[in-house]
Amino acid sequence: MTHRKLLSVGLVLGLGICHTSAFADHPTIAFGNEGAGAINTISAQKQPAGSWGFGLRSEVINNDEFSTEQLESFAASGREGVHSIDKITNTSFSLSYGVTEKLGVSLRLPYIERENIREGELEGGIPEAHTHGDSSGIGDLLLLGQYQIFEQSNADVAILFGIKAPTGETNEKDDDGVRFETEFQPGSGSWDVLVGAAISKDNGSFGYHANILYNKTTKQQNNKGLSVH
Numbered sequence: 368m369t370h371r372k373l374l375s376v377g378l379v380l381g382l383g384i385c386h387t388s389a390f391a392d393h394p395t396i397a398f399g400n401e402g403a404g405a406i407n408t409i410s411a412q413k414q415p416a417g418s419w420g421f422g423l424r425s426e427v428i429n430n431d432e433f434s435t436e437q438l439e440s441f442a443a444s445g446r447e448g449v450h451s452i453d454k455i456t457n458t459s460f461s462l463s464y465g466v467t468e469k470l471g472v473s474l475r476l477p478y479i480e481r482e483n484i485r486e487g488e489l490e491g492g493i494p495e496a497h498t499h500g501d502s503s504g505i506g507d508l509l510l511l512g513q514y515q516i517f518e519q520s521n522a523d524v525a526i527l528f529g530i531k532a533p534t535g536e537t538n539e540k541d542d543d544g545v546r547f548e549t550e551f552q553p554g555s556g557s558w559d560v561l562v563g564a565a566i567s568k569d570n571g572s573f574g575y576h577a578n579i580l581y582n583k584t585t586k587q588q589n590n591k592g593l594s595v596h
Contacts, residue, residue: 409578411525411565413515414471420463422475428455435496438487442494446487450551453483457506469515476534477506479553484541499543504536504553511561521569527580531559557585 414420433441433451441449459477466472480503488497511529518524535554539547549555563580 408576409513409527409563409565409580410574410576411513411515411523411567411578413469413513413518413523413525414463414465416465416468418465420461420473422459422461422463424457424459424461426455426457426459428457430454432483433485433487435485438485438496439494440487442487442489442496447489448486450484450486452481452485454481456480456482459506471513473511473513475509475511479503479506479535481551484547484551499541499545499547499551502539502541502547502551502553504539506535506553507555507559508532508534509561513565523567525565527561527563527565527578529561531555531557531561531582533557555584559584 430452432453433449438449438451441447457477457479459475461473461475463471463473480501482501484499484502486497486499488495509529509531511527513525513527515523515525533554533556535552535556537549537552537554537556539552541547560583561580562583563578565576565578567577568575
C-alpha cells in the first residue's frame, strides 16, 4: 500500500480507561473505552472495580491508491499480487469491566469494510489490473485482560494478555464470485494469543502512556483447508 491518511473518531460512554493499540496496514486493535488518533496506546491505569465501560469507535483509512498503469507495471515486472484499496472503514463496539482493583477485562467486536480492491496480475503473459470489488463483514472478537503489577502516585505498570477468536467472516467473495484472499477477509480465521505490557505516568495535566503487545498468530482454517495467515 502507498501512503495513507488516517482519520479516527472515538465516542466514549460509561467508566474506564482508553485501551487502544495500532497496527500498520490494517485497522488498529482497540480495547475498552476508546480514544481518537492515528497512534493509540493501551494505558496501564486501572479501571475501578465493579465499573463498566462502553466504547464505540469508527476508524477510516483513506489510501493513496495505485493507478491502473502502476498495477499493470508491477505485474509486468513480476510483482503480481500488489494490491490497492481505496478505503478501509473499521467500526467497533467495545466493552470493559473492572473485575478487581488490579484486574480489568475488555472485549471488542469490529465491522470491517474494504472498498475497491484491485490487484495487478498476468493473464496469458499480459499485465492487467483486476478490479475485485468490496469486502465487508463482522471481524474477529478480541478479549484482553489487564493486570496492574505496580502502582505509585503518578506511575503504573500492567501486564496484558488475551486472545483473538475467529468469529469474523472468512468467505467473502469478489465481483466474479471468487473467494477473497485472507488479507481481504473481515475475519482472519485463526486463534491468536496476545501478550504484552503497558506503562503510564502522570505529570500534572499531562499523561504519558506506552505499551508493547505481541500477537502470536496461528494457521487459518477455512473451507479450502489450512493456509498460513
